[in-house]
Amino acid sequence: MKLIILGMSKGLIYLLKPMKLFAYTTKFQFLRRLIIQFTAFIDFILSFLYGQNEVMEAHEKVYKGNFIFGHGVMKTDYDSTFDEIQKPSMRTNHFMGIPVVSGNEVFVVNSPLISLGEPFRTVARNHINETLFNEDFYKLTYDDVNGKCARILDEWLADDNPENITKMRSVSTRMVIYMLQNMDVGKAISEKVTAAYLKHFIQLSLFKNYLPIATGLMGTEKKIKKDAFYPLIKMGVLPSVVDATLFAAMFSIGTLFAKCVDYLREHGIEYNSLNLEEKMKFVTEVVRLYPTVTTTHRILEAPETVTVAGKTLNLTEGDEIVYPFVCANKDKAAFECPHKIKLDRSEQDYDKVLSWSKGAHACPAKKFSVLVTVVMLDALNSKTPLSTVDYKGKIL
Numbered sequence: 001m002k003l004i005i006l007g008m009s010k011g012l013i014y015l016l017k018p019m020k021l022f023a024y025t026t027k028f029q030f031l032r033r034l035i036i037q038f039t040a041f042i043d044f045i046l047s048f049l050y051g052q053n054e055v056m057e058a059h060e061k062v063y064k065g066n067f068i069f070g071h072g073v074m075k076t077d078y079d080s081t082f083d084e085i086q087k088p089s090m091r092t093n094h095f096m097g098i099p100v101v102s103g104n105e106v107f108v109v110n111s112p113l114i115s116l117g118e119p120f121r122t123v124a125r126n127h128i129n130e131t132l133f134n135e136d137f138y139k140l141t142y143d144d145v146n147g148k149c150a151r152i153l154d155e156w157l158a159d160d161n162p163e164n165i166t167k168m169r170s171v172s173t174r175m176v177i178y179m180l181q182n183m184d185v186g187k188a189i190s191e192k193v194t195a196a197y198l199k200h201f202i203q204l205s206l207f208k209n210y211l212p213i214a215t216g217l218m219g220t221e222k223k224i225k226k227d228a229f230y231p232l233i234k235m236g237v238l239p240s241v242v243d244a245t246l247f248a249a250m251f252s253i254g255t256l257f258a259k260c261v262d263y264l265r266e267h268g269i270e271y272n273s274l275n276l277e278e279k280m281k282f283v284t285e286v287v288r289l290y291p292t293v294t295t296t297h298r299i300l301e302a303p304e305t306v307t308v309a310g311k312t313l314n315l316t317e318g319d320e321i322v323y324p325f326v327c328a329n330k331d332k333a334a335f336e337c338p339h340k341i342k343l344d345r346s347e348q349d350y351d352k353v354l355s356w357s358k359g360a361h362a363c364p365a366k367k368f369s370v371l372v373t374v375v376m377l378d379a380l381n382s383k384t385p386l387s388t389v390d391y392k393g394k395i396l
Helices: 001-023 027-051 052-063 078-086 120-131 142-148 150-157 165-181 186-206 214-217 220-234 240-267 276-289 346-352 366-384
Strands: 067-069 072-074 294-300 306-310 312-313 318-326
Touching: 001 052, 001 067, 001 312, 027 052, 027 214, 052 067, 052 072, 052 186, 052 318, 078 312, 078 318, 120 240, 142 150, 142 165, 150 165, 150 366, 165 186, 165 240, 165 366, 186 214, 186 220, 186 240, 214 220, 220 240, 240 276, 240 366, 276 346, 276 366
Parallel strands: 072 318
Antiparallel strands: 067 072, 294 318, 306 312
16 A cells, blocks of 8 residues: 555656745746645645655656755755855744645644744743753663663553554653653553644644645644643653653654664564664664654745756845755765664764754754664563564554
């Protein structure tokens, strides 16, 4: 089924390519907006049918480099991505150039840090550095995480079906809250809020922008607060911890965990043969190949030109340039054997991975996310061999 969808998707990308290029070269701005509104909706559908990283890689192959996706122009080479994602710039709630992450509704603090402009970005970053990501946080080791979360892991493994993907995600929710705020919310609450957040997040992403009456009738905007945010806040979990956990950690660590399990099988890697250092490198390689945060972007504040499929596109203020990490991370100019998991790359190569971004927008939980993932992999593997677990294609 996946191969059929892949073939159909590539065919549609080929068909839409000249239409998109025309939109960015015509002098009639209304016509451009009309075309892009139509093609962005198709891209939105493809990203759900095919997967975010998968659909962007398919576009890169069709365009043979930079491409147009959603409301943005995608730059795919490593060097441009590395240089330009570090520029503090205006951002929006778009993700991959499409409204797949539904803005303020999915954040208890009402605004995502990733889209804040100066001076508020610095104020917010300083606040979370003081309250969450302090010096002790950056000193955490495998033994620290594994030891402190031992009871959480034991309760997870005592479940009849610990490999269930939603239960696995709820374990990352519980662990992250515990590590960030020294508060154990318990297994039942963790599972409840994780399932609720996943459900309502997907509803908002699917319908909020293209069929808002659906989220209104389902009461999604109220329910994500009632079922996901407020149960944690009532227990005393800080709003910043709620967002760092549900939006960032639960999605990213849960997806990374699932891809690690699948990639062990796909790449023929025996997990039990790896030492701790190799496991950390393995997780880093997995997130290089399959970034859990798929893109970052800039809203232009001055005209720029970008070459797409041999055509020079003249972009102006307000246009959007997007950087798909899955493409930059597989640039053969930056990584040897870019499509292969290699556990013998240099430390410089592992540090080059852009999945956590760089500069002012860099994720402060880079090392922490790898540690938690390895701890969880080790825990599940101790009860159920990872080679027997299959998450392929699963979200919930």
